[in-house]
Amino acid sequence: MKIQRYKHELGVSYTLGATLTYELINCAPESVTRIFVSPSADVGGSEGISRLLERCRELGLPVEEGDKAFHILSPKGNCFVIGEFRKTEKRLSPGMHLVLVNPSDAGNLGTIIRTAAGFGIGNIAIIRPGVDSYDPKVVRASMGAAFHVAVEYFQSIENYRERFPENRLYAFMLSAPVPLTETERQEPCSLVFGNEATGLPDGYKSFCQPVVIRHSGKIDSLSLPMAAGIAMYEFTKDRWRGGI
């Protein structure tokens, strides 16, 4: 089977690095198609790599040794294990959601997925256009949390609202009159964030409750992952009161 640089159109994506590939094997073994090991990998000396290969044997996953996958997928040469896995379409379950409208940065999306998994939010809606959640950069920045969170794409916010009419929508925008600290939280709900550079259109105020995370005038805005992280923390913090 041919190895190609990742493209949105491909049916597979990749985990670059031993730690991330180990997460893939443990969280989503049924999706793994192949594991590539570099001839330069220190199989005997690296505990991580030998443990990973043992796990592949246990699960009966195909392991291929060779340079080629690394030349194509990791030209910088600081990676010795790559996992190849089938992409699957996911559907959101009812409950608390994060809704990202036109997110454009792969690293940001990965960080957000990691934080969402951390706060027990397992469902993220992306309103198109938006960065591809299977991009290897997203998977890497999520540090494997991408295998714990369902990401579903919607053509428009209207499509999303039709599927989840019971969710109360909170739209995070700088021009909102009410701060997060004074916002009454109702569930099920959706925390809605706009694009990194442009935020949410003003029209969202007509069908969402607008919320602002107040900050000083020394910065234009918090970064998107930071704003989303603080909102997720605030909306879920009662869940962790008794311990986990």
Next chain:
Amino acid sequence: MKIQRYKHELGVSYTLGATLTYELINCAPESVTRIFVSPSADVGGSEGISRLLERCRELGLPVEEGDKAFHILSPKGNCFVIGEFRKTEKRLSPGMHLVLVNPSDAGNLGTIIRTAAGFGIGNIAIIRPGVDSYDPKVVRASMGAAFHVAVEYFQSIENYRERFPENRLYAFMLSAPVPLTETERQEPCSLVFGNEATGLPDGYKSFCQPVVIRHSGKIDSLSLPMAAGIAMYEFTKDRWRGGI
């Protein structure tokens, strides 16, 4: 004057890009030594660049046109304005501080500085060894907030405590018994965070109040900028209650 790639030993650092250089000129004009403009810059067509050059004329800042600085400092070639500025040693003022013990990632430090400025925390202590806060990568990731925040380096946490004995120290660590949501906040205080990979040594519990930001077992930990951002939000949120 020679142009060199940034090194910690140099007396100057650089802002790469027009927006960041504009922040430099407005926030710290006294520190600016030169502004470089690329011959490929669209001076007439770019509003940002022409506004920046006008501001340089008003302030009497020297502007040099030429390729050389760009070849050395921004080899990727997607940058048309560079600011050169003198580094100054800063000293913390009393009050609420963020204390970073051995932070290692430049992008993370920049993000943390941006968030600190956003929540009105103008003082960050770094316990050595730690990443250089004047590294152009830090300045860029801070999006200019580096010009609003004082960063001071200390040889050890003991040195820091001797200077600020009145500050109550909160040490953020996964093994802390009390969650952030149940922590009583006293001021003046210091929010203390460890290295990205290793966290804080257990010994910090003997002189700090340990605090944990509870999260699910789906992730090992929140990222350092996310944990610091959530802590800063929680410790300062009463300040913004009445608006800003």
